[in-house]
Amino acid sequence: MRSHVPLFAFLLVAGSFALPFAAHAAAIPFFGPIIPQEGTQAVCAAGLGMLITVINNIIRLLITLAIVFVAPLMIAYSGFLLVVSQGDSGKRTEARKILTNTIVGIVIALAGWLIVDALMAVLYNRNASVPGTSTVLGTWSQLITSGGELPCLDVRGSVAPSVAPPPTVVVAVPGCPTCVSLVDKGLTCKVSSSCTLDPTVANRLVTLKNNFSGTWTITEAFPPTATHSNPCHANGTCVDAGFRGNTVYTATNIGEFTTDARSANLRPVFETVSCSLRDQARALGVTAYCKTDQGYSHITGDHFSLYAN
Numbered sequence: 001m002r003s004h005v006p007l008f009a010f011l012l013v014a015g016s017f018a019l020p021f022a023a024h025a026a027a028i029p030f031f032g033p034i035i036p037q038e039g040t041q042a043v044c045a046a047g048l049g050m051l052i053t054v055i056n057n058i059i060r061l062l063i064t065l066a067i068v069f070v071a072p073l074m075i076a077y078s079g080f081l082l083v084v085s086q087g088d089s090g091k092r093t094e095a096r097k098i099l100t101n102t103i104v105g106i107v108i109a110l111a112g113w114l115i116v117d118a119l120m121a122v123l124y125n126r127n128a129s130v131p132g133t134s135t136v137l138g139t140w141s142q143l144i145t146s147g148g149e150l151p152c153l154d155v156r157g158s159v160a161p162s163v164a165p166p167p168t169v170v171v172a173v174p175g176c177p178t179c180v181s182l183v184d185k186g187l188t189c190k191v192s193s194s195c196t197l198d199p200t201v202a203n204r205l206v207t208l209k210n211n212f213s214g215t216w217t218i219t220e221a222f223p224p225t226a227t228h229s230n231p232c233h234a235n236g237t238c239v240d241a242g243f244r245g246n247t248v249y250t251a252t253n254i255g256e257f258t259t260d261a262r263s264a265n266l267r268p269v270f271e272t273v274s275c276s277l278r279d280q281a282r283a284l285g286v287t288a289y290c291k292t293d294q295g296y297s298h299i300t301g302d303h304f305s306l307y308a309n
Helices: 002-023 048-084 089-123 199-211 251-263 275-283
Strands: 216-220 238-243 267-272 288-290 303-307
Touching: 048 089, 199 238, 199 251, 199 303, 251 267, 251 275, 251 303, 267 275, 275 288
Parallel strands: 267 288
Antiparallel strands: 216 238, 238 303, 267 303
């Protein structure tokens, strides 16, 4: 048994360095499944995104086994040796060595995240933005991703992608004869010529403005300044909106805006050029898409689409 002690201690120490890489995806303990089961990911042709996810899941599973199962067994075994040693100094020494190595290994593994996080608090600026975009880096552990790569390869004849565009509201007659000025409602529009909306939806936007702690503006209302696939833009029942000023696109702000929009009886959809930011938003329960998703190649900047239903 003594020959296995250094190996176990090494695994625990190695786990301390692997812990930060697994923490961004989900908490420990992790018991599977290793291969994601969302949509068709379990049967599709795996891409780089799937590979990174599987590697992270394996690391999390190994850390779980080491801390939740192996460590308690080693502690129990050392206690057993102490009980049956009956004055045998060799067995007592071996038991103490196993117990010490196990406890030290657990402490190092659990402290690994705190150590790395303390260093990154000094060396890393979470509020910095990616050059040329409005995307904020965010928490350092969120950088350990597949870089927005899709989990499934787009192969002809493969299973259809699990992400489908949001439902389209079909309206027979376009136009908005009852639209009201959003400026009169105390709202701001990026384009003054596209700043009216259905009165019911306008009142919901006022509720959203009063609830959300950040600042935002309406980038597209009625009449639309461009051709849209969704008819709601042609009858004044939906808008595009974006953050402005000191409010940047972080996962926290996106999640808060989504919650407040839903509370105002609106259906928010976040659209972004960053698939990494999309993944962060989805982890918070936000309906989000990036420009590599089917039907969203038209995305040119980060924004929300707010629908009346």
